[in-house]
Amino acid sequence: MKTTRRGFSTGAAITALGLAKGAGAQAAAVKIGVIYPLSGNSASAGNYSKQAIEVGADVINNGNADLAKIMPLAKGGGLSGLGGAKIQPIFADNQGTPAAGQNQALRLISEEKVAALIGAYQSGITVTASAIAERHGIPFVNGESVAANLTERGFKWFFRVTPVAIDFARAYSEFLREQKAAGQKVGSIALVHENTEYGNSVGSVIGEQFAKDGLSITQKIAYSANSSDVQPQVLQLKEKNPDVLIFISYTSDAILYAKTMKEVNWKPSIMIADNAGFNDPAFVKSLGTTVEGLVNRSTFAGGKPGSVPALFNELYKKKTGGDDLDDVSARGLQGFLVLADALNRAGSTDPAKIRDALKATDLPAEQMVTGYDGVKFDDKGQNVKASTLVTQMRGGKYVAIWPKARATDQVILPYKGW
């Protein structure tokens, strides 16, 4: 494995030599391996992320005048730190399986000679792909996998930009305490979650955080996501009538809960949903108007005109023919931009230098595509400034309402529903 690393140093040396020699000559493009599900169950998410990264590469290589006012990288002409080398993403399909993700990581490193890797959407595949990068000493930047254990493996080459469950729990907690200060009732809180890994783990993280912050969860309902009927649960909720209701649900159950609450004609004064099912375009399209005022989370919510998210969204819309950036594709693009920034500062394709540059990353909030407070990694490689926006359903569309600095709209409470 050492040979590979040496191979890279040699490559970097040759690049440097080329730079020294050829004044004005085009520097060789820097290859970045990008592993995403381009086929299989999650293919749509992978393909949207791929297009978002293509937009990002285009901005770095060819420039964008509006973005350049905020982001130094958007001036165009490639990576200035590498003598104007273009950045070239090489896409690989993980086929939705950990084994394929691992093989693609190996192929990208040994055959394509990429300088760093990005990916791989599904947490389970990020685990295997990043293990290969670790063994070969190649930096791996992850933009969207939230499994807690990814940054607990003692890896030296792994960096995660996305927020994780604890960040979401903190956001909900702070949001609720602010609403309490503003006069809303938050005395009783019901937590309704589906009972697989996702619902159970996020549910317990929220429970712990709320207990620490003095918010009391008075009712907890676990259910199985493939339930055929949820009416008894909604009636249970109606009977206890909590002030705040929090859902951690997938799509089919989100649909049933939203429909049944209307049937039973009950609503809390604040309703929060943890992304997932309630963010599924299929849900938003058909039931968006049934959950007016629903509070949700997203790392992406459009942003004010002229801001980084708004500008990138315009470019993305042009590329895809009308689709908006969403939570997943925006986080993927953010991961790519973080890596590009580190490459630029490293001024080299030497993996160790890129890693050191990643470690020194300190990006401010206004340069974010996603709603983070910035990017800065801790010793485990987790972005400590990752945070989430709190959004609210307004006329069939989610808008950002919290934190105030990045909100585009005012909070409107109580929950309106239908």
Added chain:
Amino acid sequence: MSFTLVQVIVSGLLLGAVYALFASGLTLVWGMMNVVNFAHGDFVMLGMYTAVVIWTALGGGPFASVPAAAILIATLGVLSYFLLVRHIMRGPMLAQILGTFGLALFLRYAAFWYFGADFKTLPDTLVGGSFTLGGVRFEGARMLAGVGGLAITLLLHVILTRTAMGSRMLAVSEDPVAAQLMGIRPQRMQAVAWAMAGAATGIAGALIATFFYTSPTVGETLAIIAFVTVSFGGFGSVLGALVAGLIIGVVESVSAYLIGPVYKDVIVYVLFVLVLWFRPQGLMGKA
């Protein structure tokens, strides 16, 4: 008893009536020719998509989609009988099981291909309105589905037990050769059974689509309930399916309300196993 508990029981009964309707098609085919239709859940799924298509393409509600689904799924039933079931019935037991299972997969993935994996829902204004009676709330879509399910299941029962057609079908199911000697054509009767089962299943799908989500895999979720209802009530007995459907609906709702939603399936299946323990033929099946 609190109002909420009464409400829970009422909603369980209404749901149970729909369970009964989509189990009755399955039990009918079983009773007629000892064939288990593993594609049953996917027949329900196609009935649901019929309702979705009629709404999105034509803006029609249940009064258009229920007859349309009945005709379409009945046709599908007859086609399945003539093109597949009639042939595999001559084969070994395993061929029968795998034959309809293959049909199930074919229909499911055809739906994936044609409709996509997205969840679809009908607007809840389609069957609007609700009324309150003695503190219990009745909601339009569920009332329609529950009462419709009850009525059609009973109608099916009456056709099977009180009409000449029903007697002919019963004769074929008891002894096809003897029935043929009496001038009854077994194949025609079996095709009629598939048509009736298909119609009931299609109607159940169109009704349930008004308050449920529709997706290519929704048949899996619903088929399990149908199989449990049929073996609980007794294979071949429509009345048994009705009673079993109502019991399962109520037990499910009440246990989810009193004990918790993750335990409701445990309770339903324990009850199911107990019934089969003491009455292997089901509540109303013939020993």
